[in-house]
Amino acid sequence: MKTIKQLFATALLATGIVIALLFMAIWRVGAATDTLTQAQSARFLSASLADELRQSSDDLTRLARTYVMTGDAMWEQQYFEVLDIRNGKRPRPEGYEKIYWDFRAAGVDPATSGGRGRSQSLLDTMKQAGFTEAEFGKLKEAAANSDDLVKTETVAMNLVKGLYEDGQGGFTRKGEPDLPRAQAMMHDKAYHAYKAKIMKPVDEFLRMLDQRTEGAVQAAQTAKDRWYALTVLLTLLLLATAMGSLWYARGWIAQRLGGEPHEVVAVVEAIAAGNLVHRFANTSRDAASVMGVLARMVERFSTAVSQVRSGADGVATASSEIALGNSDLSSRTEQQASALQQTAASMEQLGSTVRQNADNAHQANQLALNASQVAVHGGEVVSQVVDTMKGINDSSRRIADIISVIDGIAFQTNILALNAAVEAARAGEQGRGFAVVASEVRGLAQRSAEAAKEIKSLINDSVERVERGSSLVDQAGSTMQDVVSAIRRVTDIMGEISSASSEQSAGVHQVGDAVSQMDKTTQQNAALVEQSAAAAESLQQQAAQLVQAVAVFRLS
Numbered sequence: 001m002k003t004i005k006q007l008f009a010t011a012l013l014a015t016g017i018v019i020a021l022l023f024m025a026i027w028r029v030g031a032a033t034d035t036l037t038q039a040q041s042a043r044f045l046s047a048s049l050a051d052e053l054r055q056s057s058d059d060l061t062r063l064a065r066t067y068v069m070t071g072d073a074m075w076e077q078q079y080f081e082v083l084d085i086r087n088g089k090r091p092r093p094e095g096y097e098k099i100y101w102d103f104r105a106a107g108v109d110p111a112t113s114g115g116r117g118r119s120q121s122l123l124d125t126m127k128q129a130g131f132t133e134a135e136f137g138k139l140k141e142a143a144a145n146s147d148d149l150v151k152t153e154t155v156a157m158n159l160v161k162g163l164y165e166d167g168q169g170g171f172t173r174k175g176e177p178d179l180p181r182a183q184a185m186m187h188d189k190a191y192h193a194y195k196a197k198i199m200k201p202v203d204e205f206l207r208m209l210d211q212r213t214e215g216a217v218q219a220a221q222t223a224k225d226r227w228y229a230l231t232v233l234l235t236l237l238l239l240a241t242a243m244g245s246l247w248y249a250r251g252w253i254a255q256r257l258g259g260e261p262h263e264v265v266a267v268v269e270a271i272a273a274g275n276l277v278h279r280f281a282n283t284s285r286d287a288a289s290v291m292g293v294l295a296r297m298v299e300r301f302s303t304a305v306s307q308v309r310s311g312a313d314g315v316a317t318a319s320s321e322i323a324l325g326n327s328d329l330s331s332r333t334e335q336q337a338s339a340l341q342q343t344a345a346s347m348e349q350l351g352s353t354v355r356q357n358a359d360n361a362h363q364a365n366q367l368a369l370n371a372s373q374v375a376v377h378g379g380e381v382v383s384q385v386v387d388t389m390k391g392i393n394d395s396s397r398r399i400a401d402i403i404s405v406i407d408g409i410a411f412q413t414n415i416l417a418l419n420a421a422v423e424a425a426r427a428g429e430q431g432r433g434f435a436v437v438a439s440e441v442r443g444l445a446q447r448s449a450e451a452a453k454e455i456k457s458l459i460n461d462s463v464e465r466v467e468r469g470s471s472l473v474d475q476a477g478s479t480m481q482d483v484v485s486a487i488r489r490v491t492d493i494m495g496e497i498s499s500a501s502s503e504q505s506a507g508v509h510q511v512g513d514a515v516s517q518m519d520k521t522t523q524q525n526a527a528l529v530e531q532s533a534a535a536a537e538s539l540q541q542q543a544a545q546l547v548q549a550v551a552v553f554r555l556s
Helices: 004-070 074-087 100-106 122-128 135-163 178-189 189-257 261-272 291-366 375-478 487-550
Strands: none
Touching: 004 074, 004 100, 004 135, 004 178, 004 189, 074 100, 074 135, 122 135, 135 178, 135 189, 135 261, 178 189, 178 375, 189 261, 189 291, 261 291, 291 375, 291 487
């Protein structure tokens, strides 16, 4: 799967290649333009040089004719200046290709820059201009014919001065000036034939030059047009590449988004506002697109929020139940504390009664020898003992019932503490302190249960002993009439009663200690219950805050 970076890198690479080709084509257009300009300049220069050759021939003819007609040496001087410049013996004046000798002949300044160029013959200049061998051959032919014409013109001008050929190439023979002959030589048919002979190779040269330079110009123009067309094509290709890249990028981004950007923004804004009810119209969106991911996120987020809301409601309900349970537990704990206080008071009375029984048994044992004398009194004492034993039996049974209640309360406290620990674990970090309190309550409940079991065991033992004592007292009451005959047996029984009363006194003392310990434990339980109630209230408040926080999300 391509990334945006890869996509734009590919588009930039393609665009860069097209731009590079476009710049190369533009450079080639410039180069072709330069080539065309050079070809046109070369054509113009070649034509100028050829025209200079023709013009120099015309200037020589005009100056020579003027000289033979007037005999003025100025024309002869200008004549040889033209020859020297053409042959490279004199520097070329600046702007020589313009109108020059016509102004000089009229005595007018040619208005050139006045500078001097290089001393170079016209043929050498033509060589540097890049003429072909065939073209240069025509120029040489024209130059040679022009030299022949120069000889004729030289003879005619020397005739004006009265100088004749000496047969050695010079004009040292003097004679009379012959102006008519000189004028005739410069105007006869032979002179015009020489002139036409010079112009013919020049005309052929111009045709050859025109064909060559026209071909070069045409080739340069064709190359320029070709590169220009390529430039236009590359420009169109660049535009097509840019537009194609933009169109592909737009489609690619839309595919990755799964819709138009404003649709994605609308969905994100709705989610940010807590609206999870949004339904995606196009269910066939790419699962890897942003809209597809948003659809899955909204679905999962809705499920999570629904679960959190349900859990928050459950926590709130559970915390309320825990608070109610703690309130009930606190009430029961207070009742348990009150019952334990009553039990302690009863145990104190029981201890007093048992001690009294022990004293009475001891007195009975001491007075056993006088039993016959105090039989009636003994019967009353036995009757009191029977009543007392019944009271002891009833108190013992009541204590046993109270211990059973305490055991049940401890069992319920243990269950409530276990439930509180479970709810605290569900509450997470906020229920950690409550879990500690629940654990302490559970431990105290277990200890209360163990103490209750121990007290119950002792009470059962006491009950059994009281029942046995009651049975013996009943037997003593029933056999009181035989006291005299069974005094010894009564003495033994009273000894057993004295021993049992001592044991009862010790047992009751232990029960009193156990009840005192249970009283302290119950008070601790009451304090823990208050802490548990405070923690439950805090949990309830936090659960309400959680419900309120989740309520901002709309699920339907």
